Amino acid sequence: MDQVEIFKALSNKARLQILHWLKDPEYHFPEQKENGFEHGVCVGQIHQKSGLTQSTVSEYLTSLQRAGLVTSTRAGQWTYYKRNEEAFAALSELIQKEI
Amino acid sequence: MDQVEIFKALSNKARLQILHWLKDPEYHFPEQKENGFEHGVCVGQIHQKSGLTQSTVSEYLTSLQRAGLVTSTRAGQWTYYKRNEEAFAALSELIQKEI
DNA sequence: AAGATATATCGGCTTTTTCCGATATTCCAA
DNA sequence: TTGGAATATCGGAAAAAGCCGATATATCTT
Numbered sequence: 001m002d003q004v005e006i007f008k009a010l011s012n013k014a015r016l017q018i019l020h021w022l023k024d025p026e027y028h029f030p031e032q033k034e035n036g037f038e039h040g041v042c043v044g045q046i047h048q049k050s051g052l053t054q055s056t057v058s059e060y061l062t063s064l065q066r067a068g069l070v071t072s073t074r075a076g077q078w079t080y081y082k083r084n085e086e087a088f089a090a091l092s093e094l095i096q097k098e099i
Numbered sequence: 100m101d102q103v104e105i106f107k108a109l110s111n112k113a114r115l116q117i118l119h120w121l122k123d124p125e126y127h128f129p130e131q132k133e134n135g136f137e138h139g140v141c142v143g144q145i146h147q148k149s150g151l152t153q154s155t156v157s158e159y160l161t162s163l164q165r166a167g168l169v170t171s172t173r174a175g176q177w178t179y180y181k182r183n184e185e186a187f188a189a190l191s192e193l194i195q196k197e198i
Numbered sequence: 199a200a201g202a203t204a205t206a207t208c209g210g211c212t213t214t215t216t217c218c219g220a221t222a223t224t225c226c227a228a
Numbered sequence: 229t230t231g232g233a234a235t236a237t238c239g240g241a242a243a244a245a246g247c248c249g250a251t252a253t254a255t256c257t258t
Contacts, residue, residue, distance in 0.1 A: 004111065007107075007110035008106075008110040010110075011106035011107040013103055014216095014217095020198070042234080043235060044235085053217070054236090058235060059236085074235090076226070077224070079236090088195060089195060092194040092195035093191075095187055095194065096187060096188060099118060099187065107245085141204080142205060143204065151247075153205075154248070155247050157206055175254095175255060176203060176254070177203095177205080178206090
């Protein structure tokens with residue numbers, strides 16, 4: 001758990017926005033409803049909603065994953081990204097106890 | 100409370116170290132014991148301990164203050180910096196509820 | 199008033215981040 | 229097996245962050 005890496009991942013408006021969307025995917029990505037959300041939301045949906053290029057979104061998601069804040073699941077040609085709530089709980093605890 | 104600014108302030112090893120020192124100033128800055136720690140620790144002490152230049156430390160403390168993570172008190176020729184524990188509590192809460 | 203001390207600010211060089219377009223890879227479907 | 233669709237990676241230009249030395253400002257002392 002690299003603290004600096006986590007905080008770097010969080011210090012960008014677009015990445016915070018993505019994390020916020022992923023907190024309630026049913027609401028923010030209704031077009032994916034048929035597939036269910038167990039594995040998260042795929043890159044393309046986030047790309048469309050964000051207004052950033054596909055490559056940027058893919059890189060941002062990778063950086064969130066390196067920080068441990070999301071997990072990814074490949075399914076066919078899609079990669080689904082999902083929040084790692086344990087990581088947020090741990091971070092919250094870290095801030096109130098250690099940092 | 101600018102989230103991006105807060106996380107940027109936290110995404111640096113030296114600044115995290117400073118915050119850690121300020122969590123227990125009696126222990127980390129015993130040489131300042133006579134003055135008491137009600138107002139925090141002055142820039143020079145942090146400068147000495149950090150190995151960074153005075154200007155860098157001053158800038159880092161300013162950035163922590165802009166983020167709301169520390170408060171500063173000028174007393175004579177010294178500026179004392181002190182953790183703002185309310186901000187950390189609020190941040191911890193923010194992470195577990197909002198982000 | 200003049201020097202000493204503590205801190206802040208400025209200019210600049212280097213490294214990192216931001217974000218893009220182009221291209222590569224992976225997987226599916228006809 | 230060929231084309232298309234989704235994602236990842238690469239190369240790069242611009243902006244920001246990391247740090248520094250030099251200098252400015254503020255305060256205290258004599």
